[in-house]
Amino acid sequence: MPPDFRGKVALVTGVGRVGQIGHAVARGFGAAGAQIVIADRTATAVQDRAKEFTAGGIAVRAVAGDLATPDAARRAVAAAVESFGGLDVVVNVAGGLVNYGPALDLKPEQLERELAVNIKTTFFVSQAAIPALLARGGGAIVNFASVAALKPQSQMASYIAAKAAVAGLTRAFAREFRDGGVRVNAVAPGMMKTADNLAQMKDAKVRWVELDQLVAAVLYLASDEASAVTGEILPVARDV
DSSP states (O other): OOOOOTTOEEEEEOOOSTTSHHHHHHHHHHHTTOEEEEEESOHHHHHHHHHHHHHTTOOEEEEESOTTSHHHHHHHHHHHHHHHSOOOEEEEOOOOOOOOSOGGGOOHHHHHHHHIIIIIHHHHHHHHHHHHHHHTTOEEEEEEOOHHHHSOOTTOHHHHHHHHHHHHHHHHHHHHHGGGTEEEEEEEEOSBOOHHHHHHHTTOOOOOBOHHHHHHHHHHHHSGGGTTOOSOEEEEOSOO
């Protein structure tokens, strides 16, 4: 039986495209009874997802903006407080692999972009959200690291560095805000079975992780069932 989030407010970032991780996570919280705020860079995409969720009976507010900037992160948190009266859960899905190739060929602007979409988004959204979580007497943040940061591969240096930074930030925030009742954990997904990944991997032999398996892990870490869990990086992968 999935956790019950009725009466809770969850902010999920990176919710723009159907069938991708952010979309699945937001649907999971909505199905569990949460009121949700969804955020993404692309206004039309996040608004389309909001219409979808509303049609399914989920209370939702959409916010568009570049979450690698403090202003957009603050607006997303403010939307939760204004629309639903507060914030209980934050899931920092926004991010992803930007650069694949030899480390010696990596250009400064490529490194900057990789860090922006992964660690800056996570930092600024969490920084903006923590006062709102503290105001509710505590809450949960679930970040997205990667199994690649636990078991590095070649050709992915900037991505691995960015996701390792997410893992470090998770542990640092968990320690700093534990006395306020804010728990901070992360999932470290393996190869997710999304439409994009299926198209890219084609006929390669892959030990896929299903979206519902990842969503279950996120819901657990955000729930009261994990009330004694903080500062942990949970691999959700079939090959670690």
